[in-house]
Amino acid sequence: MxxxxxxxxxxxxxxxxxxxxxxxxxxxxxxxxxxxxxxxxxxxxxxxxxxxxxxxxxxxxxxxxxxxxxxxxxxxxxxxxxxxxxxxxxxxxxxxxxxxxxxxxxxxxxxxxxxxxxxxxxxxxxxxxxxxxxxxxxxxxxxxxxxxxxxxxxxxxxxxxxxxxxxxxxxxxxxxxxxxxxxxxxxxxxxxxxxxxxxxxxxxxxxxxxxxxxxxxxxxxxxxxxxxxxxxxxxxxxxxxxxxxxxxxxxxxxxxxxxxxxxxxxxxxxxxxxxxxxxxxxxxxxxxxxxxxxxxxxxxxxxxxxxxxxxxxxxxxxxxxxxxxxxxxxxxxxxxxxxxxSRPPLPEPERPQKPQGHGVEFDQVSFSYDGVTNAVEDVSAVCPPGTVTAIVGPSGAGKTTLTSLLPRFYDVTAGAIRIGGVDVRSIPSADLLGSMSLVFQDVALLRDSVAENIRIGRPDADDAEVRRAAVAAHIHDVIERLPGGYDTLLDGGGGSLSGGERQRLTIARAILSGAPVVVLDEATAALDADSESAVQEALATLAVGKTVIVIAHRLHTIVGADQILVFDNGRLVERGPHDELLAREGLYARMWAAQEGVLA
Incomplete structure (x- = not known):
């Protein structure tokens, strides 16, 4: 040989x-x-x-x-x-x-x-x-x-x-x-x-x-x-x-x-x-x-x-x-x-519990990817039902890590996260994910029709419900202009849809699911002004009556949030509404000044 x-x-x-x-x-x-x-x-x-x-x-x-x-x-x-x-x-x-x-x-x-x-x-x-x-x-x-x-x-x-x-x-x-x-x-x-x-x-x-x-x-x-x-x-x-x-x-x-x-x-x-x-x-x-x-x-x-x-x-x-x-x-x-x-599966609760409501609580939460250095350390916060909580901070501050712990993409190293008073680890994973609408900056679409991409949010939804969700997400008119309308086949990248249109399609999916907890991770960070405006209107519809947690890069998009959590190096360093945080002249105020072009 x-x-x-x-x-x-x-x-x-x-x-x-x-x-x-x-x-x-x-x-x-x-x-x-x-x-x-x-x-x-x-x-x-x-x-x-x-x-x-x-x-x-x-x-x-x-x-x-x-x-x-x-x-x-x-x-x-x-x-x-x-x-x-x-x-x-x-x-x-x-x-x-x-x-x-x-x-x-x-x-x-x-x-x-x-x-x-x-x-x-x-x-x-x-x-x-x-x-x-x-x-x-x-x-x-x-x-x-x-x-x-x-x-x-x-x-x-x-x-x-x-x-x-x-x-x-x-x-x-x-x-x-x-x-x-x-x-x-x-x-x-x-x-x-x-x-x-x-x-x-x-x-x-x-x-x-x-x-x-x-x-x-x-x-x-x-x-x-x-x-x-x-x-x-x-x-x-x-x-x-x-x-x-x-x-x-x-x-x-x-x-x-x-x-x-x-x-x-x-x-x-x-x-x-x-x-x-x-x-x-x-x-x-x-x-x-x-x-x-x-x-x-x-x-x-x-x-x-x-x-x-x-x-x-x-x-x-x-x-x-x-x-x-x-x-x-x-x-x-x-x-x-x-x-x-042989990789260990996500542990399922031996005694499953059902949340009473959909408020979110972070109780002294810490998490480490490597078991040595905490990416999130001793975070405590309450996100009441019907409110919007924004999470901001420099790159690498732990924002995405914290929101990844909520749907149990990872399990906390210490502390607990509760939904409706129940530790997320005591909620069956299917029920836990079913209670959330997750909208990320990176849009994931299936190689399937537009309608089926929306219907992922609730597989038993009929065509009328799919269309109502699309209307609420401000994407219906765009879909109607496609060659096959709702039957148009998309590839994994979304075909001819723009970035903002793909994002609104995923928001329609989240609206259709009707989940009471909404997590938005930099949903508008990569969009131009026009697309951002359309997506913001869709997100406003999605958030009605829900517990909303949003990671924000553009601070002007969350000035109306009920509370803003400011992270730095994995720690929660400031919290409060927009005006109060500006008055403190801390990290949030410096970030705002930098983005708005105002000298601190």
Whole structure:
């Protein structure tokens, strides 16, 4: 096997060798544990593959025996020849039937387990804290649902049959060759043993080299995404050279890592390819065979089986080498999936409670992402029903973190958050999220119709209710102008809708839900003046009679809030209405002066 081939095979697995934990889980048998539901199918598949491979070598043995019979006794070989013709034909027929059945069982088992695993993963994801997805989970989910499962598919549908087939061919072929002539059999198999030794040498440091390649691949991907996502800024400010240098550096690192691997294994890899080739076996068999024939220790007829059977063995072994890499990739993929499935779900209350009202209370709340430094520390505040509470502060002050604790995207490290007097941890997660309308700056739309995107707020709503919500969100007229109206299909980015229109669409969704608690996270921060005005009117409709908590970047949008909470470095440093906070001449007053262009 060539170094390049080894690298391509291993690089696919390397993305799943990103930690010692993954390797440890693989060694502990993650693949076997995940395959437990289809163990019987795998055993049947392996048995069928074994029998199929054994039957598949019979025609080659038959050809060799026909040649031996014709060389040893040309006149009286007729009966033996036809007997071996029948045996060879029967072997080919059995090989074909068993191969088809083995493939059928393997693909059935593959479809069955992948369906079960996808179902398990999706159900488990539904129980994980949403904060995990926002922090780092999306990439892992994509890897688990695509790459990892694909690698496990390769193990079941292909690698298992190739490995069992190769072992069977070697054992059956070796048994037959030993029955013909022991010294020649030892020479033929010795070539393959030497190939195996050099292959093991070439692969001994694969993990270290692959991990280095993966780090470089990650840097290349990050630099590529950075350049693509920021192309407008890059071209506007002429920073393309610096960004491209980061890409070039990552490519150089990848090249150096690859070159280091090639330099280390080039000799052993070339030797494994040489000794694993048909030419190497043929050369060894011909040289030794002719020498034995000339010495009289081997009949010419007995040389034929080695030219037919032994020379063909590498054709079965080389796919098995690739299959062994597939098994390694599958083990690593299984480890990643098992690690994902082992992530603790969001704890559900043992004794669920129902809130009495929809007032929100933060009671000495603290939270830390890393368990060391608090992003929010000792925050206490009450947001009464029917009021608007604005949260402001510098970037990184803890505003978004605090509002993420309310719907339990994360759980508090200390203290408690209550809705209607009940700790949010005592409210079933489905009920908790159902009691809130969440509107974020980053709009999330489905690849579905406009109507269905709104109906997410309440799946049982009829068309009339959807339209009323759109009217209330000041988006109805825009929808009517779309080519298909409410049936217009949107992509994940919202299609032809502007940023403000997409935002109003999500507000219509929130209005339709009718949830009593509304959380707005910088809902107008990225909009122009006209769009902001339209969105503000929609938000005013949404907020009627609700407990509203809004994170605000533009302070003029929350001057009418019932209370404003001012955060700095994770702490609540000021609170009160707009005029009172200005009179204190504290952080809020300085922020207001900076935004309004007034000298403090």
């Amino acid at each position: 060539s170094t390049a081939t080894d690298t391509r095979v291993a690089a696919g697995s390397g993305s799943h060798a990103d930690s010692d934990q993954s390797v440890g889980l693989a060694k502990a048998g993650a693949l076997a544990r995940l395959f437990a539901p289809i163990r019987t199918h795998l055993v049947v598949c392996a048995v069928l593959s074994t029998l199929s491979a054994a039957a598949g070598i019979v025609p080659y043995i038959a050809v060799a025996e026909i040649a031996r019979a014709m060389l040893n006794d040309p006149a009286g070989a007729g009966a033996a020849i036809w007997t071996w013709v029948g045996i060879g034909a029967a072997g080919a027929t059995v090989w074909l039937v068993l191969m088809v059945q083995s493939s059928r069982v393997g693909h059935y088992a593959d479809a069955k387990i992948l369906h079960e695993l996808r179902t398990r993963i999706v159900r488990h994801l539904g129980a994980l804290p949403i904060g995990w997805f926002r922090a780092s989970g999306s990439g892992r989910v994509k890897r688990a649902m695509t790459g990892d499962l694909e690698e496990m598919h390769e193990v079941i549908a292909h690698a298992l049959g190739q490995l069992t087939g190769a072992v069977t061919v070697v054992l059956v072929g070796a048994g037959y060759l030993f029955s013909v002539d022991v010294p020649m059999a030892l020479i033929a198999l010795g070539v393959l043993v030497v190939m195996g030794i050099f292959y093991r040498i070439s692969m001994r440091s694969m993990t270290a080299h692959v991990n280095r390649l993966i780090v470089a691949d990650t840097r290349i991907s990050a630099a590529s995404v950075e350049y693509a996502d920021g192309i407008q800024v890059v071209k506007t400010f002429g920073t393309g050279g610096r960004v491209l240098r980061r890409f070039d550096d990552a490519v150089d690192e990848h090249t150096q890592a690859f070159a280091a691997w090639v330099a280390e294994v080039r000799h052993s890899s070339a030797a494994s390819r040489l000794f694993g080739s048909e030419m190497a076996v043929l050369t060894a068999v011909m040289a030794a065979g002719l020498a034995f024939v000339s010495q009289g220790s081997l009949a010419v007829a007995d040389l034929v089986p080695f030219l037919v059977v032994a020379v063909g063995m590498p054709n079965s072994i080389l796919p098995a080498v690739t299959a062994s890499q597939g098994v390694r990739k599958g083990r690593m993929g299984a480890a990643n999936i098992e690690r994902l499935l």
